[in-house]
Amino acid sequence: MALPLPSAPAALRRRRRREHARTLAFLSPWLIGFGVFFAYPLVSTVYFSFMRYDGFTAPTFAGLRNWDYVLTRYPFFWQGLGNTLWLVAVMVTLRVAFGLGIGLLITKVKTGAGLFRTAFYLPYLAPPVAATMAFAFLLNPGTGPVNHLLGELGLPQPGWFTDPAWSKPALTLLAMWGVGDLMVIFMAALLDVPREQYEAAELDGAGPWQRFRYVTLPAISPIVLFAVVTGVIQTMQYYTQAIVAGKVASGVIGGSGQQFEPGYPHGSTWTLPQMVYSLGFQRFDTGSACVVAVILFALSMAFTSVLLRRRSGLLGED
Amino acid sequence: MDTQRTPRRRPLTALAGAAACLAVLATGCTGSPAAGGEDGSASGQDVTLTFWHGWSQDNEVKAIDANIAAFEKLHPNIHVKVVGNIADDKSEQALRAGGAEAPDVVSSFTTDNVGKFCAANVWSDLGPLLRKDGIDPAKTFPAAMLAYSRYRDNQCALPLLGDAYGLYYNKTAFAAAGITAPPRTFSEFEAAALKLTVADGDSYRQLGFMPNYHGYETAIAHYLGQYGSTYFGPDGRSTVATDPTVAAALRWQKSLVDKLGGFEKLERYRTGFGDEFSAKNPFTTGQVAMALDGEWRTASLAEDKPAFDWATAPFPVPDGQAASYGRGYQTGTIIGIAKGSRKQTAAWALVKYLTTDTDAVVSFANAIHNVPSTLAALDSPKLEADANFRTFLGIARHPASGTTPASINGGAYQVSLQNLSYEVESGRQTDLAAGLAATAKEIDAAVDQAK
Numbered sequence: 001m002a003l004p005l006p007s008a009p010a011a012l013r014r015r016r017r018r019e020h021a022r023t024l025a026f027l028s029p030w031l032i033g034f035g036v037f038f039a040y041p042l043v044s045t046v047y048f049s050f051m052r053y054d055g056f057t058a059p060t061f062a063g064l065r066n067w068d069y070v071l072t073r074y075p076f077f078w079q080g081l082g083n084t085l086w087l088v089a090v091m092v093t094l095r096v097a098f099g100l101g102i103g104l105l106i107t108k109v110k111t112g113a114g115l116f117r118t119a120f121y122l123p124y125l126a127p128p129v130a131a132t133m134a135f136a137f138l139l140n141p142g143t144g145p146v147n148h149l150l151g152e153l154g155l156p157q158p159g160w161f162t163d164p165a166w167s168k169p170a171l172t173l174l175a176m177w178g179v180g181d182l183m184v185i186f187m188a189a190l191l192d193v194p195r196e197q198y199e200a201a202e203l204d205g206a207g208p209w210q211r212f213r214y215v216t217l218p219a220i221s222p223i224v225l226f227a228v229v230t231g232v233i234q235t236m237q238y239y240t241q242a243i244v245a246g247k248v249a250s251g252v253i254g255g256s257g258q259q260f261e262p263g264y265p266h267g268s269t270w271t272l273p274q275m276v277y278s279l280g281f282q283r284f285d286t287g288s289a290c291v292v293a294v295i296l297f298a299l300s301m302a303f304t305s306v307l308l309r310r311r312s313g314l315l316g317e318d
Numbered sequence: 319m320d321t322q323r324t325p326r327r328r329p330l331t332a333l334a335g336a337a338a339c340l341a342v343l344a345t346g347c348t349g350s351p352a353a354g355g356e357d358g359s360a361s362g363q364d365v366t367l368t369f370w371h372g373w374s375q376d377n378e379v380k381a382i383d384a385n386i387a388a389f390e391k392l393h394p395n396i397h398v399k400v401v402g403n404i405a406d407d408k409s410e411q412a413l414r415a416g417g418a419e420a421p422d423v424v425s426s427f428t429t430d431n432v433g434k435f436c437a438a439n440v441w442s443d444l445g446p447l448l449r450k451d452g453i454d455p456a457k458t459f460p461a462a463m464l465a466y467s468r469y470r471d472n473q474c475a476l477p478l479l480g481d482a483y484g485l486y487y488n489k490t491a492f493a494a495a496g497i498t499a500p501p502r503t504f505s506e507f508e509a510a511a512l513k514l515t516v517a518d519g520d521s522y523r524q525l526g527f528m529p530n531y532h533g534y535e536t537a538i539a540h541y542l543g544q545y546g547s548t549y550f551g552p553d554g555r556s557t558v559a560t561d562p563t564v565a566a567a568l569r570w571q572k573s574l575v576d577k578l579g580g581f582e583k584l585e586r587y588r589t590g591f592g593d594e595f596s597a598k599n600p601f602t603t604g605q606v607a608m609a610l611d612g613e614w615r616t617a618s619l620a621e622d623k624p625a626f627d628w629a630t631a632p633f634p635v636p637d638g639q640a641a642s643y644g645r646g647y648q649t650g651t652i653i654g655i656a657k658g659s660r661k662q663t664a665a666w667a668l669v670k671y672l673t674t675d676t677d678a679v680v681s682f683a684n685a686i687h688n689v690p691s692t693l694a695a696l697d698s699p700k701l702e703a704d705a706n707f708r709t710f711l712g713i714a715r716h717p718a719s720g721t722t723p724a725s726i727n728g729g730a731y732q733v734s735l736q737n738l739s740y741e742v743e744s745g746r747q748t749d750l751a752a753g754l755a756a757t758a759k760e761i762d763a764a765v766d767q768a769k
Contacts, residue, residue: 250532
């Protein structure tokens with residue numbers, strides 16, 4: 001006796017369910033991580049941005065009060081936002097340009113390339129706090145060797161970390177000093193550009209700039225995009241160097257009657273991540289800290305989104 | 319041209335980056351600690367307390383350990399697990415998190431935390447315990463120290479040794495300049511500062527006094543201690559724009575800055591100073607002839623042995639307040655009991671011993687060279703104090719000495735006032751009245767936000 005065949009749609013459905021279950025099983029480590037480390041904190045942050053919560057007592061609904069406070073009454077927000085955007089625009093641009101430049105130079109070096117690679121990569125390994133303190137020492141306006149040298153050369157001696165006009169450029173110098181990570185990535189990309197393309201361009205009479213513009217840059221454009229996107233995200237979270245430089249240069253150690261000055265000097269190194277820490281963990285105003293975190297997140301998303309959508313416009317045809 | 323749109327999934331790169339920041343915030347979402355109660359220690363039951371403090375130097379740790387040992391001898395059934403070198407941030411997190419490993423008794427170097435902890439009921443109100451044991455805080459502790467250890471009616475902390483601020487002066491430089499006595503009024507002080515200033519090209523060989531707000535202890539709050547300024551009115555609103563002494567202090571400091579060479583020139587000189595808490599301190603090296611500093615400097619100077627004679631005196635007062643000479647700014651260490659601790663009775667026994675037992679307070683003060691925090695200890699014959707240290711004992715006793723009051727949002731009001739002071743001294747803010755009004759508004763907004 002012949003067994004009845006299962007109906008084709010039911011069998012298909014069962015197979016699909018099995019496939020879905022298998023897919024989910026394979027995806028589950030990532031899904032759990034995503035839920036615990038991303039989705040939950042994100043939803044919580046948005047939720048707490050509408051709550052009054054000091055970390056000790058039960059949260060209560062505050063409506064738009066935290067948003068109103070941060071955007072209209074908290075005196076440091078707009079200055080912090082301006083500084084963060086300045087750092088994103090200048091620091092990321094210069095880091096990428098400098099990293100690419102160093103990468104290009106080192107790939108051209110015939111002898112001692114290893115030595116140069118090591119010399120430029122080593123600073124990246126320095127802990128951020130130690131590196132910042134070293135720069136604060138080097139750039140000390142009164143006793144630092146940099147200003148001493150500038151003085152000997154008859155050049156102006158900036159106030160660096162103590163001058164609001166120079167504090168962000170000083171931080172940018174520090175960031176460029178630690179550009180070893182980008183240099184290595186760019187070097188790997190540059191060494192992957194097919195030699196034949198350069199040879200063909202040379203035969204066509206292309207000079208060094210034209211070879212860079214029409215051969216090198218299109219070939220490494222995904223890497224440039226990667227460097228810019230990750231640079232923007234990292235700089236939006238810029239915290240350690242800014243706070244250490246401000247603290248060291250100000251000479252104020254804090255304590256009763258002598259509070260640590262945010263973003264010394266004159267708020268010029270005050271960034272949004274410092275604001276999140278200060279509001280959330282020094283003032284215990286978790287709601288307002290969450291507002292700043294949500295804004296930071298939205299800005300990071302917006303920047304990344306725009307960069308990815310405009311990649312062809314930014315980098316030329318690839 | 320490549321017109322291909324990037325898939326919308328790509329921004330996940332950005333999401334991953336921002337998640338770390340958000341995750342940090344989410345960790346703050348813990349429940350409030352439950353209040354503890356009678357732990358049986360009064361009836362002889364064994365109890366082990368956990369005590370967190372911030373002292374880290376050998377002599378300090380040795381001193382606090384000696385006090386704890388003496389306490390355990392007095393209370394054989396109470397054992398104390400001491401954890402030192404704890405930063406305030408870590409204590410705050412532990413108090414938030416609670417749990418079995420959280421401290422029962424906590425000390426903090428930052429009196430600014432008192433308002434936050436009292437308002438949030440994180441530390442137990444010690445008022446009922448003081449009353450139960452017949453301890454009158456006003457008769458036990460100096461007024462300024464009592465002021466910084468309470469928020470409104472909540473005495474959630476007690477002072478555990480204090481810091482008082484006074485004048486250090488270079489006697490050798492004074493003699494060379496023909497100055498025979500330390501200045502008592504701001505006019506005398508200005509004259510001395512100018513007389514003691516010795517130029518060196520476009521800088522200084524010796525500066526009479528570094529008035530800039532980043533000149534280590536020359537914070538606006540420390541200057542205001544000489545004026546007896548208020549920060550908040552009875553209604554809790556900021557008084558920085560209405561208390562005329564605040565404007566007077568800012569004006570006086572700016573005037574002194576200008577007379578001594580101007581902000582830029584002084585700042586250039588200031589950046590050449592060594593670390594405040596080292597032998598490179600500018601007073602120790604002779605770079606400045608007078609300094610506003612705390613009592614701890616007496617011990618440092620005795621150890622570092624500068625190449626000149628030095629002495630201490632109360633910091634001068636405004637000319638119109640000459641009668642208040644002898645006052646100064648005061649702060650110190652505070653100690654409290656975690657509200658979530660289930661060993662409240664034993665914890666109070668420890669706090670009471672450390673803060674009110676005269677011998678305990680004196681031995682600790684002798685060991686770490688801080689000002690004792692009870693009136694009885696200040697008068698104790700066991701207190702080791704030379705003439706220079708006695709200056710600070712007098713400041714601590716002085717009824718007009720002041721402090722920065724506890725506020726619901728900690729020291730945020732001080733940050734606001736500090737920021738204005740930086741703007742004023744650098745000449746970026748010339749309309750003082752408008753600056754003070756804006757600062758008061760900023761302080762009130764922050765306080766409202768914290769409520």
